[in-house]
Amino acid sequence: MGLGGSVGDGPDARGHAGAFARAWAKALAGTSYLPMTHAQLELLLQRLTDRLAEALRTEPLDLRVGHRVGTELVAAHIASAEALGRTVEVIQLRLVRDLDLVADDIDDRMARLLAAIATGYARALRDRTLDEQESIRRAALTARADAERALRASEARFRHQATHDPLTGLPNRTLFGERLAAVLDGPTSGVHRVGLCFLDLDRFKRINDSYGHSIGDRALVAAARRLSRAVEPHLVARLGGDAFVILVERSTGTGDVVAVAEAALAALAEPILVGGHDVAVPASVGIVERRVADTSPDDLMRAAGSTLHWTKLAGGAGWTLYDAERDRREQARQALSAAIPGGLERGEFYLDYQPLTSLQDGSLLGVEALVRWRHPQLGVLGPDNFIGLAEETGLIVPLGAWVLAEACREAVGWTAAVGEPPYVSVNLAVRQVRRPGLVQEVRGLLARTGLPPNRLQLEITESMMMSGTEEAVRVLRALADLGVRIAIDDFGTGYSNLAYLRNLPVTELKVAGEFVRGLRAPEAADERILASLVSLAHALDLTVTAEGVETVGQAERLRAIGCDAGQGWHFGRPAPADHILSRIR
Amino acid sequence: MQRPDWAPETIDVERPSVARMYDYYLGGSHNFAADRAAAQAMMAAVPEAPLMAQANRAFLRRAVQFLTGAGVRQFLDIGSGIPTVGNVHEIAQRHAPDSRVVYVDVDPVAVAHSREILAGNDGATVVQEDFRHPDRILAHPDVRAALDLTRPVAVLIVAVLHFVPDDDRPAELLRALRDALPAGSYLVLSQASDDGRSDAERAEAQRVYQRTDSPLSVRSRAQLTTFFDGFELVEPGVVWVPQWRPETPESAENAERAVFLGGVGRLGG
Numbered sequence: 001m002g003l004g005g006s007v008g009d010g011p012d013a014r015g016h017a018g019a020f021a022r023a024w025a026k027a028l029a030g031t032s033y034l035p036m037t038h039a040q041l042e043l044l045l046q047r048l049t050d051r052l053a054e055a056l057r058t059e060p061l062d063l064r065v066g067h068r069v070g071t072e073l074v075a076a077h078i079a080s081a082e083a084l085g086r087t088v089e090v091i092q093l094r095l096v097r098d099l100d101l102v103a104d105d106i107d108d109r110m111a112r113l114l115a116a117i118a119t120g121y122a123r124a125l126r127d128r129t130l131d132e133q134e135s136i137r138r139a140a141l142t143a144r145a146d147a148e149r150a151l152r153a154s155e156a157r158f159r160h161q162a163t164h165d166p167l168t169g170l171p172n173r174t175l176f177g178e179r180l181a182a183v184l185d186g187p188t189s190g191v192h193r194v195g196l197c198f199l200d201l202d203r204f205k206r207i208n209d210s211y212g213h214s215i216g217d218r219a220l221v222a223a224a225r226r227l228s229r230a231v232e233p234h235l236v237a238r239l240g241g242d243a244f245v246i247l248v249e250r251s252t253g254t255g256d257v258v259a260v261a262e263a264a265l266a267a268l269a270e271p272i273l274v275g276g277h278d279v280a281v282p283a284s285v286g287i288v289e290r291r292v293a294d295t296s297p298d299d300l301m302r303a304a305g306s307t308l309h310w311t312k313l314a315g316g317a318g319w320t321l322y323d324a325e326r327d328r329r330e331q332a333r334q335a336l337s338a339a340i341p342g343g344l345e346r347g348e349f350y351l352d353y354q355p356l357t358s359l360q361d362g363s364l365l366g367v368e369a370l371v372r373w374r375h376p377q378l379g380v381l382g383p384d385n386f387i388g389l390a391e392e393t394g395l396i397v398p399l400g401a402w403v404l405a406e407a408c409r410e411a412v413g414w415t416a417a418v419g420e421p422p423y424v425s426v427n428l429a430v431r432q433v434r435r436p437g438l439v440q441e442v443r444g445l446l447a448r449t450g451l452p453p454n455r456l457q458l459e460i461t462e463s464m465m466m467s468g469t470e471e472a473v474r475v476l477r478a479l480a481d482l483g484v485r486i487a488i489d490d491f492g493t494g495y496s497n498l499a500y501l502r503n504l505p506v507t508e509l510k511v512a513g514e515f516v517r518g519l520r521a522p523e524a525a526d527e528r529i530l531a532s533l534v535s536l537a538h539a540l541d542l543t544v545t546a547e548g549v550e551t552v553g554q555a556e557r558l559r560a561i562g563c564d565a566g567q568g569w570h571f572g573r574p575a576p577a578d579h580i581l582s583r584i585r
Numbered sequence: 586m587q588r589p590d591w592a593p594e595t596i597d598v599e600r601p602s603v604a605r606m607y608d609y610y611l612g613g614s615h616n617f618a619a620d621r622a623a624a625q626a627m628m629a630a631v632p633e634a635p636l637m638a639q640a641n642r643a644f645l646r647r648a649v650q651f652l653t654g655a656g657v658r659q660f661l662d663i664g665s666g667i668p669t670v671g672n673v674h675e676i677a678q679r680h681a682p683d684s685r686v687v688y689v690d691v692d693p694v695a696v697a698h699s700r701e702i703l704a705g706n707d708g709a710t711v712v713q714e715d716f717r718h719p720d721r722i723l724a725h726p727d728v729r730a731a732l733d734l735t736r737p738v739a740v741l742i743v744a745v746l747h748f749v750p751d752d753d754r755p756a757e758l759l760r761a762l763r764d765a766l767p768a769g770s771y772l773v774l775s776q777a778s779d780d781g782r783s784d785a786e787r788a789e790a791q792r793v794y795q796r797t798d799s800p801l802s803v804r805s806r807a808q809l810t811t812f813f814d815g816f817e818l819v820e821p822g823v824v825w826v827p828q829w830r831p832e833t834p835e836s837a838e839n840a841e842r843a844v845f846l847g848g849v850g851r852l853g854g
């Protein structure tokens with residue numbers, strides 16, 4: 001380099017530089033997106049043109065100007081392979097000409113300047129590309145991390161929703177179940193004990209009914225908050241409705257869990273003020289506490305549920321501790337009652353009959369049907385073992401219907417050698433009488449079996465008569481109208497309101513065995529009571545049968561009083577029908 | 586367990602993204618191999634694709650310049666894309682430094698990139714949302730914080746509507762946005778149109794975009810015009826984007842080659 005020759009300016013170099021810059025701008029059109037107005041672009045290129053012209057004129061040639069121009073183009077976002085190509089082309093073709101640059105070594109200078117521009121440009125473009133790649137990659141990583149975080153958060157939120165009760169915010173049944181399972185499956189479960197308090201607000205439905213559900217809900221929320229605060233750090237879950245459960249992990253004995261239950265009850269002792277109402281929220285708790293190793297979640301929950309039920313039976317507002325013996329008894333009863341329908345289906349029930357004997361002539365007036373259950377595992381069970389259960393569960397209805405039908409079916413075949421064959425006396429449960437259709441059922445039975453109506457006696461209890469609704473009285477009348485005998489069973493154990501009987505279609509009183517047992521000594525109080533009872537009954541046109549007659553003496557006294565008939569071991573124990581039949585043939 | 590509807594998607598850079606393809610057309614390097622492959626396939630079918638993108642981006646710039654000139658200081662740019670060069674806040678804030686811009690895009694990478702670019706700029710923010718949920722966009726706390734909806738706002742939905750099929754009822758979505766804007770607000774729309782295209786070109790473009798998350802819904806000038814329902818179109822109405830207030834007469838030549846139609850409407854009243 002360095003010819004020493006000067007680079008001359010043509011006339012009007014300014015104007016020519018402008019023409020060049022315009023040509024340059026045009027050449028760049030469409031090479032990449034240029035974020036500027038056309039005027040701004042021309043202005044920029046004009047400036048760069050001036051710098052290039054200046055460099056070409058200056059001795060020695062400063063290649064850094066070329067580098068800088070290349071770099072500046074890229075910085076102005078004129079940054080594409082095409083833009084570089086066009087730039088080289090337009091400079092090579094027009095710069096010297098447009099600006100009238102003259103020098104001996106102009107070609108040489110131009111070549112070196114272009115090379116410098118291209119170098120600066122390519123470097124800048126490469127850096128820009130790498131920077132952009134880096135930034136988009138970083139953005140992708142950030143976005144991915146954000147998405148994963150959001151996913152985790154949403155999963156956590158979802159999980160929270162799935163494991164919490166939306167109303168109270170307490171853990172729900174699911175979370176409680178998980179925690180309980182975790183406690184029971186824990187590695188050191190052998191030595192650990194666990195406790196549950198199953199808590200239920202007493203008569204909570206009444207709050208909803210009297211104040212409305214929104215007050216009820218707010219009371220629940222407040223109750224939940226009090227509970228969880230009172231028993232912290234123990235887990236309180238809402239199982240649904242007004243039922244809550246408290247999990248006492250690592251209990252050291254029943255005392256721990258009782259203390260938790262008492263804290264919970266104390267927290268609910270004060271009424272809750274909601275919407276201007278003082279809402280009382282007494283609660284019942286069932287407490288179970290055991291060795292972790294000895295139990296399972298289902299077992300614990302069931303036991304806690306039963307125990308809560310005992311608290312409710314005892315009037316609520318308190319706690320009860322689980323009692324394994326009581327639970328076992330109740331379970332056995334439940335199992336028995338659950339087996340009744342199957343037993344009926346398989347014909348496991350049968351009837352025995354106990355004589356009702358005339359005290360006047362010793363003849364057999366009737367027999368009382370007594371149901372037995374030949375249980376496949378437990379052997380023969382008497383009515384005391386299952387009738388109560390059947391009454392509680394309503395199974396008395398099908399069972400009673402079966403007894404009634406079976407008694408009629410058997411009785412119709414009885415024929416006596418002399419006189420009338422005995423009538424059959426069948427007990428009716430309250431539910432049977434209350435259920436519509438009893439009259440039809442009896443009428444149908446008599447029609448089907450052909451049993452004369454006066455050979456069927458239906459025994460109802462005194463208490464049923466006393467609480468007798470008009471409907472029940474109507475049913476009894478209809479039954480009496482069929483010609484069926486109606487007896488009051490166990491008379492004398494209740495109010496024994498004879499006056500009341502006057503208006504009822506009753507034919508017979510069965511006096512409870514208690515009175516008969518008191519007949520040992522002559523002139524005892526029981527005998528006087530019985531005597532007046534008999535005379536009153538006769539005045540009402542009722543016959544009287546004494547139950548529980550066990551001795552000759554008792555039978556004698558009863559006869560002396562004027563009692564009509566007797567039933568009891570003295571006259572014969574309950575026995576199958578053929579035993580009875582052998583007596584009348 | 587059912588995946589809840591708020592669970593976000595994961596990021597897959599193996600799938601071309603329209604935001605990054607667009608960056609590639611504009612000459613940027615904010616893209617991955619899959620984006621470049623898809624963009625090149627598009628360019629094989631429609632060689633003008635880069636020109637289209639450039640013309641659209643230039644339209645966006647001129648529209649923002651027009652809006653700042655008209656006194657608008659609040660911008661809601663929906664489907665803002667990868668901030669490459671010539672972003673709305675740069676254009677607006679150069680003219681009026683107090684301009685506030687909210688960018689909205691569904692593409693999480695575009696949003697993450699925007700967030701990085703915008704760090705430190707108090708006047709601009711970005712929100713990840715879908716144009717198809719205008720209610721959520723309008724209710725978004727960042728949108729609420731940045732924009733005063735009692736004062737005019739320019740809503741920009743530029744080169745986005747062709748990614749919104751008719752099934753998504755774009756007219757209703759636009760109406761929902763319009764109803765939230767006060768008088769004096771503006772709507773800027775542009776979108777790909779197949780007015781004057783050959784069937785083969787249409788089919789090929791469809792094929793390429795079918796592979797992205799966003800198949801194309803091209804529309805006619807009449808259809809795009811109906812999207813301005815309720816707005817008064819400013820001159821020159823809905824035109825090929827190079828024809829919208831060109832800076833030089835030459836730049837508006839062969840305007841239909843730009844494929845994008847665009848326009849600006851003003852909410853009167």
Ligand SMILES: C[S@@+](CC[C@H](N)C(=O)[O-])C[C@H]1O[C@@H](n2cnc3c(N)ncnc32)[C@H](O)[C@@H]1O
Pocket residue numbers: 603604607641642645663664665666667689690691692695714715716717742743744745748749799
């Ligand atoms: C072609 S770019 C346009 C970028 C910018 N508006 C412009 O014109 O220069 C389209 C952008 O719209 C975004 N997009 C597509 N569908 C969208 C939707 N439903 N909601 C929000 N953004 C969407 C894409 O992620 C992409 O970034």
